[in-house]
Amino acid sequence: MARREERNLLVGIDIGTSKCVAVVGQLMPEGHIEIVGYGEHASRGMNRGDVVNIELTTQAIKRAVENAEHMANCRAQSVYVGISGTHIRSLNSTGVAPVRAGSVSDRDVDSVMDAARAIAIPADQKILHVIPQEFVVDGREGIHDPIGMHGVRLEAKVHIVTGSISAAQNIYKCVESCGLKVDKLILQHLASSYATLLPDERDLGACMIDIGGGTSDIAIFKGGTIRHTAVLPIAGNQVTNDISVAFRTPAPYAEELKVHYGVALPQFAAAHEEIEVKGVGDAPSRRLSRLTLAEVIKPRYEELFHFIRKELHRSDWYELVAGGVVLTGGSSQMPGVVELAEQVFDLPVRLGLPHDVQGLKDVVRNPACATAVGLLMYGRQNQPQTPTLPTQGVGQWLHRVNEWIKGSF
CATH class of the missing domain: 3.30.1490.110 (Dna Ligase; domain 1)
Structure with a gap:
């Protein structure tokens, strides 16, 4: 099995509320990243960015990393990990x-x-x-x-x-329990911006929104750099809960309905199209219109986008994001979400996919993997520079001493 150091591999882990994603990328001689491994596992130990069950979170990380290692034919030793939550x-x-x-x-x-x-x-x-x-x-x-x-x-x-110190320590504990070293704990929406935003958008002004399972993360860029960040506790899981309550169906099946049949705008659903809805316990299944499902989903996404618009106005950035809005994350893929966002924001909106990476198409063309891919890109940009000559460290030290002498006298 090839060692990680020989292939110059980077590993990113996105520990979400609904799933844990691990991505292995190989840093090529030309400078770009090629995705060579991908793994995911259902996450049951996280809630809105916070670890609520150490054992379940550790298990999700371990399974996701093992799947990615198997695909990449490598052994991960250290990883870049994302962090988010309402404590940010x-x-x-x-x-x-x-x-x-x-x-x-x-x-x-x-x-x-x-x-x-x-x-x-x-x-x-x-x-x-x-x-x-x-x-x-x-x-x-x-x-x-x-x-x-x-x-x-x-x-x-x-x-x-x-x-939060305790939130960070819990993530460290879960990752280290899997025998891995944390290279760096990175803000998830900062990582997502590395993967999805284009240089023109960073310069002109853009708002990136990463809609996950537990939180929606906001990052505003202007003049080529980040200007404002925020985390809202409204995301895809609230949509699932609305479906579960409205249709009186178990949450796992409500998630399936959302993923396979959900649309954010009623005009995207045919009125005559019906879907089977499983009942709770021994209750029989029912058939309901797909249009009804859309009418349950739309208000929650509208509420989310109105909250984000209020945040943009509160922070005085709404008038300055001329580049528009970029949506990414697993809950942004639903048909009609981009169109609904354009109606609420009165700004151009696009779906943000990872760019400037090659390899597995299921990863590089998937907004749900934007954070994990962004962690690799952050790691590439911030890799420690190893000196090529043994004397370089001494030379740099002497240069700093010389600078100090000049500044003092």
């Missing part, structure tokens, strides 16, 4: 630091980023990401890479994402 908080912050040697160095950037992240957060929260939005050198704004620029004052504008 985000804010924008600014840091200021002096430029020590006349021109901006790596050390100055590190200092200003440390200053930007020095904020007061609740004791039960930890910082997950500090994402630079732009740098300002002596009042000159809109700088994305300040290294080497001359100036005396460096300012950084960043987006900070925090999450």
Whole structure:
């Protein structure tokens, strides 16, 4: 069995409310990712991004990873894992630091980023990401890479994402119980944006909405970087519950009805088309119109999109997302969802599929796999750079000492 290091493999795990997805990607010499392994397993130990049963969550991760390993013919050792949930908080912050040697160095950037992240957060929260939005050198704004620029004052504008310490520790515990090391815990909607958003949309302004089973994750981009994030506790499971209650049918069968026959707009369903609905317990099955199913589904999606529109107005970003809305996630695939979203948002809406990846078509053309694929893309971009020469580390250390001496005297 080929070892992971020899093939330069990345592994991403998306632990959702309804299912756990594991994806193995091979980093090719040309720089792109080829999906070589995929596995999934029903998830029963998660609820809206939080672990509610350690044993069931561990089992789901283990089964999904084993399936992906078998397909990729490899053995996973470390993984990138997504995190979401209503405990996620985000804010924008600014840091200021002096430029020590006349021109901006790596050390100055590190200092200003440390200053930007020095904020007061609740004791039960930890910082997950500090994402630079732009740098300002002596009042000159809109700088994305300040290294080497001359100036005396460096300012950084960043987006900070925090999450519950206990929620993160529970995810670590579940993954490590499977004999795996967590490379990085990554915000799920940040990962999804890597896989689905195009560079033009990031620059012009776009709102990405990842509709999963337990939560709907929102990420707003403008000027090439992330500006706002939010998590709403309304998603696909609420639709399933509505069907279960309205049709008086068990939840697993309601999920089947949603997946196989569900549409978000009544005009997508023929009035004469009937579906069989299983009863609860010993109750006999009934036949109901597919149009009735659509009339149950539509109000819940409308409610979700109205909540998201309110969030865009509340954060003052609605007028600035000229690039429109990108829907992704498993619950965005239903026929009519994109059209309904266009009606509610009054903005162009498209379905976001993973891009810039090759390999298994069931993965690269599936919005339900956007987060898992995005985890691989995040991992590719943030892989630690290993030095090619033994002396490089010493040289870099001497350079930092030299920078310190220049800044001090």
